[in-house]
Amino acid sequence: MPISDFAIALVLTEVIELTVAWMLKYRQRHELIVIFLVNLATNPLANFIVLFVYNLGLLKINLIFLLAVEAFVVAAETLLLSHALEKKPKEVFMLALAMNAFSFAAGVLLNPKILAL
Secondary structure (H helix, E strand, O other): OOOOHHHHHHHHHHHHHHHHHOOOOOHHHHHHHHHHHHHHHHHHHHHHHHHHHHHHHOOOOHHHHHHHHHHHHHHHHHHHHHHOOOOOOHHHHHHHHHHHHHHHHHHHOOOHHHHHO
């Protein structure tokens, strides 16, 4: 997978997830910067995990595996956002879940082959 694919995925993820955050009333500059930075950390990590597992043939990459990675990302983002925004985890859990659900769905719509790795 070329590095440009990772860059495109990261940019699309940032655009989608920041839009979702904006729609969920996270509009302060500080909040949007924090969300951007958290996604900047978690998106490449998630893509690396999937690529690593795929290239080593450790597990079959299927919808269940991808959803497990997404669940890990939602949990990590919930903790990071909670700390950085000084909010209770349950306050930012729905934000993390919504952002990742929309970006995952967009990824599948743009590249349905992602489910058939």
